[in-house]
Amino acid sequence: MTNVGPQKAQAIVAYRxxxxxxxRVEDLAxxxxxxxxxxxxxxxRMTVGAMTAPTVAPPRRAVPAPVPRR
Known part of the structure; x- marks a missing residue:
């Protein structure tokens, strides 16, 4: 956010x-x-309300190339 540094961010968290x-966004005032x-x-730039942590898909594992049979 513009014009919101660490101290104001701490104040927001403490208030919450x-x-x-x-x-509502207006409640931040x-x-x-x-x-x-x-x-x-x-x-x-702002959203309000109860939010849950975003779900992150696990990283895909590289599938090894098949080994040619002799």
Whole structure:
């Protein structure tokens, strides 16, 4: 996010831990140090709500080439 450094990010995480997940992007303006201008500047970069970790497919193993029989 633009204009959100480590301290503001920590404030967002602390607020979320205390109050639960944000339901709307506008709710981020309730965090100390995050104003409506910051929310509007970053609106397209943000998502809110309870999220689960993305599932990652295990890496594909290379299949060895068949060995020609003699």
């Amino acid at each position: 831990r205390q109050h639960g997940p944000f339901l 309730r965090v100390k140090g995050i104003g409506t201008a910051t929310v509007e500047r970053n609106r397209r």
